Amino acid sequence: xxxxxxxxxxxxxxxxxxxxxxxxxxxxxxxxxxxxxxxxxxxxxxxxxxxxxxxxxxxxxxxxxxxxxxxxxxxxxxxxxxxxxxxxxxxxxxxxxxxxxxxxxxxxxxxxxxxxxxxxxxxxxxxxxxxxxxxxxxxxxxxxxxxxxxxxxxxxxxxxxxxxxxxxxxxxxxxxxxxxxxxxxxxxxxxxxxxxxxxxxxxxxxxxxxxxxxxxxxxxxxxxxxxxxxxxxxxxxxxxxxxxxxxxxxxxxxxxxxxxxxxxxxxxxxxxxxxxxxxxxxxxxxxxxxxxxxxxxxxxxxxxxxxxxxxxxxxxxxxxxxxxxxxxxxxxxxxxxxxxxxxxxxxxxxxxxxxxxxxxxxxxxxxxxxxxxxxxxxxxxxxxxxxxxxxxxxxx
Amino acid sequence: xxxxxxxxxxxxxxxxxxxxxxxxxxxxxxxxxxxxxxxxxxxxxxxxxxxxxxxxxxxxxxxxxxxxxxxxxxxxxxxxxxxxxxxxxxxxxxxxxxxxxxxxxxxxxxxxxxxxxxxxxxxxxxxxxxxxxxxxxxxxxxxxxxxxxxxxxxxxxxxxxxxxxxxxxxxxxxxxxxxxxxxxxxxxxxxxxxxxxxxxxxxxxxxxxxxxxxxxxxxxxxxxxxxxxxxxxxxxxxxxxxxxxxxxxxxxxxxxxxxxxxxxxxxxxxxxxxxxxxxxxxxxxxxxxxxxxxxxxxxxxxxxxxxxxxxxxxxxxxxxxxxxxxxxxxxxxxxxxxxxxxxxxxxxxxxxxxxxxxxxxxxxxxxxxxxxxxxxxxxxxxxxxxxxxxxxxxxxxxxxxxxxxxxxxxxxxxxxxxxxxxxxxxxxxxxxxxxxxxxxxxxxxxxxxxxxxxxxxxxxxxxxxxxxxxxxxxxxxxxxxxxxxxxxxxxxxxxxxxxxxxxxxxxxxxxxxxxxxxxxxxxxxxxxxxxxxxxxx
Numbered sequence: 042x043x044x045x046x047x048x049x050x051x052x053x054x055x056x057x058x059x060x061x062x063x064x065x066x067x068x069x070x071x072x073x074x075x076x077x078x079x080x081x082x083x084x085x086x087x088x089x090x091x092x093x094x095x096x097x098x099x100x101x102x103x104x105x106x107x108x109x110x111x112x113x114x115x116x117x118x119x120x121x122x123x124x125x126x127x128x129x130x131x132x133x134x135x136x137x138x139x140x141x142x143x144x145x146x147x148x149x150x151x152x153x154x155x156x157x158x159x160x161x162x163x164x165x166x167x168x169x170x171x172x173x174x175x176x177x178x179x180x181x182x183x184x185x186x187x188x189x190x191x192x193x194x195x196x197x198x199x200x201x202x203x204x205x206x207x208x209x210x211x212x213x214x215x216x217x218x219x220x221x222x223x224x225x226x227x228x229x230x231x232x233x234x235x236x237x238x239x240x241x242x243x244x245x246x247x248x249x250x251x252x253x254x255x256x257x258x259x260x261x262x263x264x265x266x267x268x269x270x271x272x273x274x275x276x277x278x279x280x281x282x283x284x285x286x287x288x289x290x291x292x293x294x295x296x297x298x299x300x301x302x303x304x305x306x307x308x309x310x311x312x313x314x315x316x317x318x319x320x321x322x323x324x325x326x327x328x329x330x331x332x333x334x335x336x337x338x339x340x341x342x343x344x345x346x347x348x349x350x351x352x353x354x355x356x357x358x359x360x361x362x363x364x365x366x367x368x369x370x371x372x373x374x375x376x377x378x379x380x381x382x383x384x385x386x387x388x389x390x391x392x393x394x395x396x397x398x399x400x401x402x403x404x405x406x407x408x409x410x411x412x413x414x415x416x417x418x419x420x421x422x423x424x425x426x427x428x429x430x431x432x433x434x435x436x437x
Numbered sequence: 438x439x440x441x442x443x444x445x446x447x448x449x450x451x452x453x454x455x456x457x458x459x460x461x462x463x464x465x466x467x468x469x470x471x472x473x474x475x476x477x478x479x480x481x482x483x484x485x486x487x488x489x490x491x492x493x494x495x496x497x498x499x500x501x502x503x504x505x506x507x508x509x510x511x512x513x514x515x516x517x518x519x520x521x522x523x524x525x526x527x528x529x530x531x532x533x534x535x536x537x538x539x540x541x542x543x544x545x546x547x548x549x550x551x552x553x554x555x556x557x558x559x560x561x562x563x564x565x566x567x568x569x570x571x572x573x574x575x576x577x578x579x580x581x582x583x584x585x586x587x588x589x590x591x592x593x594x595x596x597x598x599x600x601x602x603x604x605x606x607x608x609x610x611x612x613x614x615x616x617x618x619x620x621x622x623x624x625x626x627x628x629x630x631x632x633x634x635x636x637x638x639x640x641x642x643x644x645x646x647x648x649x650x651x652x653x654x655x656x657x658x659x660x661x662x663x664x665x666x667x668x669x670x671x672x673x674x675x676x677x678x679x680x681x682x683x684x685x686x687x688x689x690x691x692x693x694x695x696x697x698x699x700x701x702x703x704x705x706x707x708x709x710x711x712x713x714x715x716x717x718x719x720x721x722x723x724x725x726x727x728x729x730x731x732x733x734x735x736x737x738x739x740x741x742x743x744x745x746x747x748x749x750x751x752x753x754x755x756x757x758x759x760x761x762x763x764x765x766x767x768x769x770x771x772x773x774x775x776x777x778x779x780x781x782x783x784x785x786x787x788x789x790x791x792x793x794x795x796x797x798x799x800x801x802x803x804x805x806x807x808x809x810x811x812x813x814x815x816x817x818x819x820x821x822x823x824x825x826x827x828x829x830x831x832x833x834x835x836x837x838x839x840x841x842x843x844x845x846x847x848x849x850x851x852x853x854x855x856x857x858x859x860x861x862x863x864x865x866x867x868x869x870x871x872x873x874x875x876x877x878x879x880x881x882x883x884x885x886x887x888x889x890x891x892x893x894x895x896x897x898x899x900x901x902x903x904x905x906x907x908x909x910x911x912x913x914x915x916x917x918x919x920x921x922x923x924x925x926x927x928x929x930x931x932x933x934x935x936x937x938x939x940x941x942x943x944x945x946x947x948x949x950x951x952x953x954x955x956x957x958x959x960x961x962x963x964x965x966x967x968x969x970x971x972x973x974x
Contacts, residue, residue, distance in 0.1 A: 089824075089826075090826075092820065093820070093824060093826060093829045096817055096820050096821065096829075096833070097829065097832055097833065097836075099817065100817070100832075100833050100836045100837065100849070101836055103836075103837070103849065103852045103853060103856065104836040104837055104852070106852075106855070106856055107856065108856045108857055143810070143813065143853070143856075143857055144856060144857040146802055146805070146806060149805070149806055149809040149810065149813075149857070150805065150809045152809065152813060153809040153810065153811075153812035153813040153816070154812070156812070156813045156816035156817060157812055157813075157816045159816065159820070160816040160817075160819040160820050163819070163820050163823065164819070164823065167823065167825075184812065
């Protein structure tokens with residue numbers, strides 16, 4: 042691939058290459074990627090048939106003089122979640138459900154809104170057009186009330202029909218950014234060439250549609266915050282560490298950013314690292330990329346990358362690097378509750394090093410942002426911290 | 438007004454008070470149970486033109502009037518009816534049998550009067566009205582009331598429990614109690630020798646229950662006020678001069694209607710001929726402003742207000758004292774209520790607030806429901822009409838037996854509303870279980886109180902509203918029954934108001950409802966014969 046060789050010498054990536062080899066070996070031992078057992082891409086006719094089947098069920102109930110109801114999996118209940126090391130958090134096969142009844146004052150509105158959005162999806166699929174969740178909300182904002190209602194119903198429908206959102210012709214608005222050694226073609230044929238310069242490319246809306254991905258990146262770095270991502274861009278990190286790819290979800294990642302990370306892993310199997318703040322929120326964001334979220338557990342197979350490693354900022358780095366104490370922030374009550382919550386999650390048990398880092402944080406009752414490294418020097422992060430971590434395998 | 442009606446009503450009141458006092462010591466909290474037969478038999482007078490000679494008989498079944506001193510009874514009754522011309526006769530040993538009267542007992546009294554047919558008709562209606570009001574509070578007292586005019590008989594039974602299979606619609610009202618308040622006696626009445634205290638407990642409810650017309654937005658169109666005295670007896674008779682209700686002429690004396698965006702005026706359209714159950718005071722909504730939903734085409738709801746005045750004493754209450762209280766209230770209620778204006782106003786307002794709050798909430802909930810169902814139906818229609826799958830459309834149309842999508846849409850809309858109108862409302866604990874026995878009052882939880890023993894489904898005649906009034910009022914007697922029976926149980930019986938509707942469970946249909954309608958219609962159809970008496974058949 043004709044990228045200008047601006048990065049370090051080949052020996053720099055020895056440990057990384059070894060890591061990659063071990064990841065590939067683990068994959069081979071595990072029998073390759075598990076087949077997508079959750080949602081799967083569906084054709085238009087399958088989607089339409091599915092919706093018609095739902096409507097038929099409702100009309101049959103009505104004809105029998107019974108009040109129709111939807112039966113929805115309790116997506117957001119921990120009791121319906123199981124953990125698998127190779128996949129992450131996913132919905133249990135026999136999970137509890139709840140009924141959205143049409144003859145109950147509490148649920149009649151949701152019953153109606155589910156039908157409303159189903160009818161909109163039906164039209165989108167029929168006309169082969171797409172809409173974002175935001176678009177759907179704005180078709181009748183007064184009826185829906187707020188965006189969260191729309192988002193939840195769309196997820197419920199996706200879970201109920203066992204079809205990913207993209208198959209329902211609903212796009213999520215991407216807020217993520219990509220930079221580095223990556224080229225691809227979007228579904229409409231647009232060529233995208235991510236650069237190593239100071240500008241980044243927006244994560245596309247239709248990840249399933251992108252093809253012809255090309256890279257020779259040695260690693261993919263997921264950056265929690267946009268501020269850190271921009272800082273790295275400004276410091277020409279992608280050039281200095283070339284070939285590499287950087288992605289940010291600007292906080293809690295949207296679906297497309299997660300899908301892109303997953304797609305890059307599935308396509309290239311290059312090491313994926315997370316650079317997050319040394320605080321409970323950052324750790325949780327990293328866990329979302331790696332193991333998935335409660336809300337989207339029904340789509341875990343399409344979204345999680347269990348191979349992600351925690352590169353930094355580690356709580357143990359704080360002491361190791363003698364980061365000044367006055368740059369550290371005490372954990373708030375919410376931080377402590379979140380930390381306790383993360384420590385109780387099923388996936389932490391198979392990550393003893395992560396657990397240890399979180400316990401260091403819990404004991405010190407202090408947290409640190411990545412920006413704390415600037416107190417050592419302004420470009421410490423891009424010139425010293427990250428290169429050393431990558432060269433010497435400082436990830437867990 | 439002096440006539441048979443007043444005589445009958447006063448006699449019944451006297452008997453019931455006596456009965457209450459006799460049973461107060463033995464069975465506290467129990468409902469009075471028994472049967473009374475009232476018959477009026479009229480024939481064309483041989484001595485006067487256009488006049489009927491009417492023989493009225495009041496008889497009881499069983500020995501419920503043990504202890505009644507007959508001479509004293511006759512003397513006292515006669516003194517209560519100074520303007521009554523007829524002589525009261527008592528026949529306790531021999532029975533005057535009539536094949537039309539069932540349950541004739543040793544206790545029987547008779548009086549005879551000559552009166553015009555129109556007067557007899559009015560008397561009959563007044564008595565029926567009075568009996569209706571009594572059985573709402575005393576559902577276990579059964580009245581057999583028969584009127585025979587020149588051989589044409591009509592019989593009506595009041596108070597008989599009727600049981601039938603469950604209806605899905607709620608046939609009841611859900612009264613909300615206000616807190617009991619003590620009534621002060623005006624200074625000029627202190628010397629009347631009351632050895633106890635008077636309390637007032639209001640109860641408010643909407644009629645019909647919003648569940649009856651769940652798909653309609655109902656406005657408040659009228660207010661009906663019913664006044665009850667001790668022993669659960671109606672305080673006034675329709676058609677009487679009403680010093681008792683003077684205080685209610687000012688519609689806002691006790692109730693701030695502006696709070697509910699209502700403007701009330703006294704209703705003068707009270708027709709005993711038309712209304713089976715005439716309220717003691719009636720208001721009409723003149724106009725309503727504000728955010729109350731208005732659907733002028735829909736059936737209006739009536740706001741019912743029951744005012745129960747009771748008498749409590751530390752000493753065992755004698756019958757004479759109870760009677761004196763009743764008489765006092767009949768003539769001085771306005772003055773008594775005005776003396777305690779502030780307390781009465783607060784108590785009534787609390788009950789009204791709660792009853793109307795439910796109405797407002799019901800209206801809002803109904804709007805929400807209708808809006809949501811509309812969205813659901815339209816969404817389904819959008820998919821069905823937009824589908825290119827012939828088989829799918831065919832299956833949908835066949836399921837609702839529609840020939841085209843337009844008919845499908847209409848049927849779908851109707852089906853949804855039919856199915857979902859039996860939804861449970863958060864404020865209405867109407868149940869649809871089939872029940873054949875009266876249930877206990879969950880609120881009072883008194884063993885001897887049997888709830889819902891007289892649940893009747895509203896008829897479909899033009900007297901729908903009044904029928905529901907009647908049924909709903911049966912509910913309120915549950916609140917009285919635990920309080921009223923023993924006058925010495927004052928404190929224990931003062932139930933606390935609850936925000937929730939004090940709705941007993943169960944609702945039943947009644948085949949008797951139709952029977953009552955047909956009897957009423959037959960009676961009305963006899964009126965023309967009364968007004969124009971022809972030769973005897």
